[in-house]
């Protein structure tokens with residue numbers, strides 16, 4: 001078990017007139033190697049929840065265990081948890097501050113006290129992973145890059161810490177379609193090629209449907225639904241009540257199923273749907289022409 005939350009509650013500014021309950025009795029378990037999508041309306045508690053996974057926030061009540069370490073009881077080990085569980089905040093490019101891309105990505109590893117060679121090796125590898133060539137970009141100012149590239153530099157800075165888990169809070173927010181696609185493809189490769197456990201927070205059902213193996217649907221500080229995307233999308237009316245939609249492709253597939261077409265439940269992307277519809281039409285055509 002990688003991360004476990006037991007009866008987790010979080011109240012901001014507890015005991016003051018500003019008191020705000022953000023999480024209510026959350027119970028969950030996340031295994032190593034999973035790709036989890038967390039989805040919910042604004043203010044549903046997503047950011048509060050993920051900040052407990054790398055001990056930036058501690059439970060007001062209940063407990064969070066990361067690799068068996070109780071975050072509330074083992075404060076001396078929190079730096080280890082923060083290194084192993086990398087958190088990419090919303091708009092992470094706002095946290096870039098060094099003069100060059102190379103120095104920015106190297107900042108975390110340098111702080112770990114690693115040798116110069118190791119720092120350079122990690123910086124190079126992390127930039128290559130986000131498809132930015134080390135030689136071309138190490139001396140480049142991060143502030144002269146496109147929005148998508150700046151975001152990739154910020155993600156490289158977290159990857160250079162060599163985390164086992166990568167949590168991304170709304171990684172596609174504010175990007176154009178091309179930038180969104182690139183970031184999502186890379187997140188998918190972090191999971192498939194680097195073997196990282198991924199926790200992706202988003203408002204977009206389309207984004208998580210394609211990538212996540214398991215979804216957590218949050219509302220009012222609680223986990224309301226949990227399961228693989230194809231199971232979650234069966235609750236489309238309830239999702240609408242929570243202010244969430246289901247991917248349009250999934251709605252189309254359900255309509256085809258109702259009309260008797262042999263269509264699987266796990267088609268969420270336009271590309272998959274396109275391929276499937278072509279094969280159905282071809283099958284029908286071949287059938288009619290035997």
Ligand SMILES: Nc1ncnc2c1ncn2[C@@H]1O[C@H](COP(=O)(O)OP(=O)(O)OP(=O)(O)O)[C@@H](O)[C@H]1O
Pocket residue numbers: 012013020021022040041042043044045046047048049
């Ligand atoms: N630092 C804070 N102090 C007080 N209340 C807070 C703080 N951060 C969040 N909240 C409140 O806690 C609740 C959950 O907020 P949270 O940011 O976790 O939701 P979210 O689902 O991540 O929202 P969004 O999608 O807008 O980022 C909200 O009511 C919010 O106003």
